[in-house]
Amino acid sequence: MTTKYDNVIVFGPTGAVGSDVALEASKRGAKVWLAMRDPSKSISTITQEQESNGSFERIKADLSDPESVKQAVQKSGAKAAFFYMVHGLPDMKPSIQAINDGGAEYVVFLSSYTIHPDLKPREVKPDQVIAHFHAKVEIAVEEVGIASTMLRPGFFSTNVLDQNLDRSKEPWRATISESDAKWDCICQVDIGRVGGAVLVDRPSNDHKEIVYLTGPQHLSRAEMLAIVEAKSGHKIDINRLAGVEYRDYLVSVGLPKFLADFFVKDEASYAVTSYSQAHIKQATDNIKKYSGYEPTTFEEFVAKKFS
Ligand SMILES: NC(=O)c1ccc[n+]([C@@H]2O[C@H](COP(=O)([O-])OP(=O)(O)OC[C@H]3O[C@@H](n4cnc5c(N)ncnc54)[C@H](OP(=O)(O)O)[C@@H]3O)[C@@H](O)[C@H]2O)c1
Structure with a gap:
């Protein structure tokens, strides 16, 4: 049986992906700690009414300040954490260590499909810049030794x-x-729903799970x-x-x-087109497989955005 977490922490719940991670985790019955640099900010997917019923709790933390991260995880008592790569932060390992030291045993990281399925993170070269940044974080997670699910989404519709x-x-x-x-045009809401799902319902007891996600x-x-x-x-x-x-x-x-x-x-x-068709099909199917929702098409995304 795989693990279910009823108390989770989301670093970056104001983000396009993070806001749906938080909402989906709550829909799956978990208490969700909203770890924010600025706890007064609004979160687009969560109403004040939803926040006032005790399902969510805001907490101040900055992923570039490991001590604040450790304290937030400790205070929350959460065993599972979602986090983003912080642009411009040369090394995320101290913050990932802090998530671990604060008491979490499992993380979900928003990585990138630019880490090609045929490559191990350590084989990604520095000039493959986007893959390289995300691979460095995946390697740091590995070195800290905490269990993980790596979400590797494709090209965002936005x-x-x-x-x-x-x-x-x-x-x-x-x-x-x-x-x-041609690009796969994945929608952040779909990534967020998968993120919330695998944060609460760990997909397997493997130490590292990799989930590629592409739009339809x-x-x-x-x-x-x-x-x-x-x-x-x-x-x-x-x-x-x-x-x-x-x-x-x-x-x-x-x-x-x-x-x-x-x-x-x-x-x-x-x-x-630079990935095999079978890989891309599986990555699109993963949206429904993990979240239960149909993938959003670019046309649906645009229609909603400009309605
Ligand atoms: N664009 C693509 O095609 C693509 C493809 C694959 C993967 N990705 C990944 O997806 C990411 C973008 O996702 P998104 O659209 O959801 O981003 P987003 O809407 O810009 O949200 C970023 C979130 O990160 C938080 N954050 C930033 N610095 C932080 C810090 N020091 N401590 C704590 N939280 C911090 C922000 O919080 P604040 O409210 O405090 O700013 C915000 O909640 C990219 O950066 C990349 O890693 C992108």
Whole structure:
């Protein structure tokens, strides 16, 4: 029999994924501790009424401050914890150690499908930047020795809105690269539901479980934008840029230069076609398998977003 946790802690419950992790964990009957850098912030998926019935409790903690992490886990008494990678934090091992030292025995980490199924985390090279950052955290979990489920989701549906679309004036304007590579377009709500499910209902008693997750609709960025145009009713002018020009555009919308360089040079190597069809099918099926919900299509995501 696998383990069920009735008391869990979620680091990052204000996040798009973390907010649904917290909600789903609660739906499965667990008391959920909401570990936040700023406990006064609102959480989009949880109402004040839900919070006031004792199913949730806020607690202050910062994943870049291991002592605050240890105290939060200790105070909660939770044995299972969900956490994010913190961008810019060179080493997450002290915080993962703190989760362990605070009394948790199991973590769920939001990793990335860029850690290819044929690669062990230690085989990921530094120039595979996104995979490398997440692999470093997976290795730290391994070194701490705490049991884990690694969620490895694909390309978020929100990326095209955040990285490529300017909605500040009419017509809307999108800037994309010349690539027509296709992406799986997974929705954060689906990742969050799986995260909440495996946080409460541990999928196996294996020391490390890996769950790949991909969305059900494979689209190029131009195809995504055509759907956004149709569902939102806003005309979108598309500007295609190549090489350094596209890199400079990505930097201008806030991406660090090393990431923008990576997107221009290597992003297409993580397109959905660079994985076997069987792997991608299983990764999509995993959404229903672990959460019980049907996967959300990009069209459904866009329709809801712009309704
Ligand atoms: N984009 C993709 O295609 C993709 C694909 C695979 C995996 N991923 C992973 O998914 C992540 C994004 O997930 P998301 O959309 O749910 O992110 P999000 O909405 O930006 O949420 C991030 C959460 O992390 C919390 N956080 C940040 N720094 C923290 C700290 N020092 N201590 C405690 N909490 C902290 C934030 O809390 P505050 O409210 O305090 O800011 C927030 O709740 C990426 O960073 C990456 O690791 C992304």
